[in-house]
Amino acid sequence: MRVIDTHVHYGFWDKLFTRDAERGFLEALSDVCEDAGIEKIALLANPGRGNDKLARALEQRPDLVIAMGRLELDRDPVSLVEDFYQRGFHGIKMIGVSKNYDHEDYYPYYEAAAARGLRLLFHTGILGGPVDYLEGDNEDAWKAPPEGKAEEELVHRLGRQIRREKYGFSSARMQPIYLDTIAFYFPELFIIGAHLGWPDYRTACAIARWRPRLYFDISGGDVVHNHIVEGGYIGKEISPRKLLYGSDCDLKRMKADLLRWKAAFDTMGLTEDQQDMIFYRNAAHIFGLDA
Numbered sequence: 255m256r257v258i259d260t261h262v263h264y265g266f267w268d269k270l271f272t273r274d275a276e277r278g279f280l281e282a283l284s285d286v287c288e289d290a291g292i293e294k295i296a297l298l299a300n301p302g303r304g305n306d307k308l309a310r311a312l313e314q315r316p317d318l319v320i321a322m323g324r325l326e327l328d329r330d331p332v333s334l335v336e337d338f339y340q341r342g343f344h345g346i347k348m349i350g351v352s353k354n355y356d357h358e359d360y361y362p363y364y365e366a367a368a369a370r371g372l373r374l375l376f377h378t379g380i381l382g383g384p385v386d387y388l389e390g391d392n393e394d395a396w397k398a399p400p401e402g403k404a405e406e407e408l409v410h411r412l413g414r415q416i417r418r419e420k421y422g423f424s425s426a427r428m429q430p431i432y433l434d435t436i437a438f439y440f441p442e443l444f445i446i447g448a449h450l451g452w453p454d455y456r457t458a459c460a461i462a463r464w465r466p467r468l469y470f471d472i473s474g475g476d477v478v479h480n481h482i483v484e485g486g487y488i489g490k491e492i493s494p495r496k497l498l499y500g501s502d503c504d505l506k507r508m509k510a511d512l513l514r515w516k517a518a519f520d521t522m523g524l525t526e527d528q529q530d531m532i533f534y535r536n537a538a539h540i541f542g543l544d545a
Contacts, residue, residue: 261500345373356435379452459491473500
């Protein structure tokens with residue numbers, strides 16, 4: 255089984271967005287990929303100096319890394335797209351905006367990406383947070399709901415963080431339907447929506463059905479996995495040729511996540527060819543690895 259993992263954050267899960275998140279991660283990731291049979295990974299840069307660290311990772315392991323630069327649509331200049339191209343990055347990851355993804359203010363970024371053939375990965379659906387009030391610490395210990403003083407500290411921290419953003423910052427701006435507009439105006443762009451639009455799966459499936467270069471990954475942990483499997487979307491609402499495998503999880507769970515999806519595909523009755531599309535071939539096409 256050939257595998258390209260299209261959704262891997264660059265850093266240890268419990269240290270993401272900290273200064274030392276990336277330290278030693280590339281080596282650990284390489285070991286996990288070798289054990290799991292993953293040939294390539296789309297590595298997503300962290301905010302801040304994350305793009306510099308991603309560039310070094312690409313230099314160290316060009317055989318493994320598909321480099322996805324981090325771009326802040328409300329803060330970064332359009333010239334950063336050209337910088338990504340000059341660094342040899344393969345695409346751009348976008349998340350956390352104050353206006354809908356298809357707002358005209360963002361179009362210069364998409365035009366620049368299209369001109370340089372860079373792929374766009376958008377977070378779609380609900381934006382997660384530091385605490386999970388459904389699963390708690392079932393997936394990660396640090397997601398356990400706080401109580402008492404810890405809860406007070408959490409809400410104060412979240413309040414400070416949101417005041418740094420422009421008004422309008424919300425999951426409401428990142429719904430999958432907005433990718434439809436971008437796909438209309440930039441049909442040449444390869445566009446990936448993460449998490450199959452969680453939880454607006456049917457909209458994501460519907461627009462992928464009709465837009466040539468619009469794809470969705472199936473990353474997102476237990477809840478997204480269960481929704482997709484129980485909803486029966488694959489093969490009924492969306493073709494395997496429009497889906498990509500992505501783990502988006504801690505290294506400790508990466509191999510198990512891959513095997514879980516393999517078992518789910520077998521249970522669904524997907525053929526080896528259809529599974530190869532999701533696990534490898536679609537991503538190879540998007541990132542030009544099938545030439």
